[in-house]
Amino acid sequence: MFVASGQGENPGSSFSGRSGVRARMRAEPPDPQKGNPAKRGNAGGAIRSGDHTEDSQGENYHRSSGRTITPFGRQPMTLRLLASQMAARAVQRDAVVHKWRVFRDIREAWELIGATERSLSVLNALLSFHPETALGGDAIIVWPSNEQLAARANGMPPTTLRRHIGVRVDCGLIIRRDSPNGKRFARRGRGGEIEQAYGFDLAPLVARAEEFRDLADAVHAEKKAFRVARERLTLLRRDIVKMIDVSVHEGIPGDWTRAERSYQEIITLLPRSAPRQLIDTISADLAQLSDEIR
Numbered sequence: 001m002f003v004a005s006g007q008g009e010n011p012g013s014s015f016s017g018r019s020g021v022r023a024r025m026r027a028e029p030p031d032p033q034k035g036n037p038a039k040r041g042n043a044g045g046a047i048r049s050g051d052h053t054e055d056s057q058g059e060n061y062h063r064s065s066g067r068t069i070t071p072f073g074r075q076p077m078t079l080r081l082l083a084s085q086m087a088a089r090a091v092q093r094d095a096v097v098h099k100w101r102v103f104r105d106i107r108e109a110w111e112l113i114g115a116t117e118r119s120l121s122v123l124n125a126l127l128s129f130h131p132e133t134a135l136g137g138d139a140i141i142v143w144p145s146n147e148q149l150a151a152r153a154n155g156m157p158p159t160t161l162r163r164h165i166g167v168r169v170d171c172g173l174i175i176r177r178d179s180p181n182g183k184r185f186a187r188r189g190r191g192g193e194i195e196q197a198y199g200f201d202l203a204p205l206v207a208r209a210e211e212f213r214d215l216a217d218a219v220h221a222e223k224k225a226f227r228v229a230r231e232r233l234t235l236l237r238r239d240i241v242k243m244i245d246v247s248v249h250e251g252i253p254g255d256w257t258r259a260e261r262s263y264q265e266i267i268t269l270l271p272r273s274a275p276r277q278l279i280d281t282i283s284a285d286l287a288q289l290s291d292e293i294r
Contacts, residue, residue: 096136097209099127099202106173109215114171118156119164123173125152126200135206141177143184143199172208175201222276229279236286237267243293259293 106113107120115123126149129142149165150156156164168174179185179198186197205212240263248256266285270278 094136095206096134097206099130099133099135099205102135102205102209102212103127105209105212105216109212109219112215112219113173113212114167115173116164116167118160119167119171121153122149122156122161122164123168125149126168126174127202128152130202135202140202140206141186141197141199142202143186143197145184172204175204177201226276226279229276229283233270233279233283233286236283236290240286240290240293243290247293254293259289262289 103120103124106115106123110117110120126142126144129144129148129152130140144152146158146161150158150161153161169176177198177200184199186194186199189195240259244256244260244263246252247254263286266282266289270282274282
């Protein structure tokens with residue numbers, strides 16, 4: 001027991017601050033039951049993000065308490081980040097999704113989600129640190145270092161990696177669970193179980209899995225509608241051009257010069273990369289012209 005002055009129970013010995021602690025540590029013999037601290041492993045200690053080995057990858061996840069955690073350092077706390085954390089906490093604990101199926105849906109709908117193509121490679125690398133195919137629970141945390149993430153993201157430069165990590169956070173794909181000093185690590189108990197982890201929370205992928213699937217379905221539907229619209233436009237253009245051509249060569253009565261001029265006026269409104277809505281509008285005008293020619 002120590003008193004405020006820093007003196008111990010023995011009036012003949014006193015120490016203050018770290019020097020006294022170091023002196024006590026040097027004076028006390030090692031406890032044979034505890035063994036050498038360097039050989040006791042990680043029980044009770046902290047496993048930092050740079051300490052991963054191939055054998056420990058299977059333990060690279062942890063369920064957190066789910067409380068709101070603000071970002072470390074100068075990173076601001078926003079209502080969007082708060083909403084993302086609240087949505088993650090609302091997930092049923094028995095909810096389970098296939099992580100690669102969720103990733104496939106995100107890859108299909110990345111523009112609607114607000115992500116970038118490069119951020120998808122970072123998300124793919126991050127998911128590889130979760131040892132299981134199934135994602136479930138309200139907070140699943142992985143804590144790879146930036147060096148490990150960069151290696152699995154095809155050697156992405158550190159500045160680019162940090163930027164795309166921020167993109168994924170802003171899009172609500174992951175949540176930062178920052179430690180007091182901003183480091184990513186996990187702390188184990190004496191039995192080897194993980195008591196606390198700081199890193200990237202994958203719970204939003206579980207919480208928004210259905211949303212991502214609906215967005216991917218919408219993208220697929222739009223791609224199909226665009227393909228059908230392009231096919232219709234191509235057929236209309238081919239039919240009109242060939243009908244005018246055969247009518248002129250065969251001497252069929254009609255104002256084919258006016259018909260060809262009308263066709264050119266419609267086609268000039270079609271840019272090289274046109275949205276589906278414009279293609280549908282031009283196709284409707286061409287369909288009307290085709291009916292007049294016939």
